[in-house]
Amino acid sequence: MSISFDKAFGVHQYTLGVRSRRAEVLASNIANADTPGYKARDLDFSQALQQAQGAQGFNMATTNERHFGLNVENLGALKYRSPLQADTGDGNTVDLQQERSDFMQNSLEYQTSLEFMNSKISGLLKALKGEQ
Template sequence: MAISLDKMVGLHQQALKVRNDRMEVISGNLANANTPGYKARDIDFQKAMRTAQSGQASLTQSSMVTTHNNHIKGTSKLQTEAEFRIPNQPDTGDGNTVDVQNERNKFLDAGMRYETSLMLINGKFSGMKKALSPGQ
């Protein structure tokens, strides 16, 4: 009987990807906290996961080009879109909408959720390893 890793981890792999992408966007916000005119962005996790669950429009073909029939075809990947965040603070005069304290809190929250996703996936693999080990 073949074991499907996609079925075993379910949507946890997509959640991990979305959480990683969100942390990259937030770190970009923090890096541009002093850039005039920079608009803070974020990824709506719930929206990205609904798209992943429905299987519609979230998977797109990679744009890899092959030059021979035996080359590996491009695989599909989850697409996440960063949207501009509605600012929580008044304009400081330079047009920048990054609230550093808020971004740090969001980054820490996203990091903890990323770790939780990793622990869930690790638990699934540990359970499978235990089930496959002889004498158990």
């Protein structure tokens, strides 16, 4: 009898990769808060999640045929964020408070999915061992 990871983990197996990629984008925005002309970007989460669940799936360049494919670089289209504040004159559109808030929210949601996956894996291990 095989285990269906889609049924066992639901959407959480896909959200981890998407949230990880979004954390990279938000961190890049924060790092470039003082870079003249830098335009803040964000990941369209729902589009990226649909791509992760869809036929494209994840495809990572692997070094061994036994490796799993995972490509979070091409998940969802990166979009430029509309600035909420007036232009400061240098063309930078990063709102540091918004980026930090979004980063923290994304981190909490990542942690939630990770905890859910951990509990599911623990449950599967208990079932395999015959424990209650």
